[in-house]
Amino acid sequence: MARTIVRVPPKAKKGEIIEIKALVGHVMETGFRHSETGALIPRDIIRTFVCSYNGAEVFRADFHPATAANPLIEFSTIATESGMLEFRWAGDNGFTAEASAPITVE
Amino acid sequence: MAQHPAERRSGYLDMSPGTRAMQDDDATNPGMLWVLDGEALWGRKAGAADKACADCHGAGMKGVAARYPRVSDDKLIDLEQRINLCRTGRQKAPALAYESRELLALTAYIGFQSRGLPIEVDETGKTKPFLEAGHAAYHRRQGQLNLACAQCHDERYGARLAGNPIPQGQATGYPIYRLEWQGLGSLQRRLRNCMIGVRAEPYAYGSPELVELELYLMWRARGMKLETPAVRP
């Protein structure tokens, strides 16, 4: 499983907008590069990122070869209730990665 | 030994605000992916001896990376070679190759524990001849472009090369996450990269010449704070 780093504030007030950062280890090979011997290096990228909050999708992103290696995405959501934020990345060659972070909403 | 930059300056200060921010925040610094891998490897048993790094060393390697390369048994070794001496000698495991994910993860994890600590280099006794060799190599013209390290990094730092500022080349943040590499790399990779740039045949990974150069660079950056894992363009 690829290494992930997610940042979610552990505590928030109900209704507060929280900032989320999600980083994942991946080469994001574009499919446009050539090796030293001239062979085309096949594309190998993450295609989608989804963030769910207690099971409901709150944010989604599509990545492309233009997404930098080791993709980072920063976004926000409203703290509605205590529970779990879940992150899922999926891509070429069956790639998947998952991470989660708890949040306490007061 | 001559030291040309009157005021020493980390390459961090030459970077754009965006690249600095990338380094400053552990949630956005991609080098942290390797640090976390290294932490996991540190606790994992390996080799015929079935020992983890942590079994001997515990969790604390604070300050260690700030003191490498150093002399061990009359030989100058860098942090990568120190790790591999433990791998082969204590763990009875095969040595890890330079630039392998595992070795970079371990050096990043060990280096990270010294982040913020000043670089210390012994310049006396057995270390002295190695340091002098590194100093000589740094000032030696090489390659088809016939350039010495000092010509760019001591005499022309602050000028621009193909649009980018020439840094002083202070080795304060290795292994670094280099945007050009789109990954983490060692100081030796960076040195070989420069040698290829001046059209010289680069020394092999782990060669005494590269370790001596590493030692000289760390001496040159002595007292500066370690930034591992630094981000550089």
Added chain:
Amino acid sequence: MISRRRFLVLACAAAAASPPSRARATPAAMQEAIAKVTGGAVVSKGRVRLDVAPLIENGNSVVLSVGVDSPMTAAEYVKAIHVFAPANPLPNMVSAYLGPRSGRARITTRVRVADSQTLMAIAQLSDGSFWSDSAAVVVTLAACTEEVK
């Protein structure tokens, strides 16, 4: 003694030694990518802010933010943000899908910018309207490139 000018010429020769192949999206591909998200609807300038440094040190990883002026309520919110790069091999850079639960219409990511060009961000609002902003960027050539292994 090597002159300063001569030094830079030599150094630049070193930097340009292994130029990457520069595939580019065609203007038609760019239009097609935009039409795919807008369905041919009119895209107005405004309400969107595309933040990216005008001078890029290395095109492999460029911090890019897009913010949209929207109250982000259940009645009025940003549905999607799309970013396009006409001089990249493919025009699509990133797409993000938001909703009232986002609270704020702002995303940040890191992208690859192949060459100097004008990047474009398009936001789709819940009322079906499309808004855009553009940002011109200059990518400097990395001084010390390395062969792909």
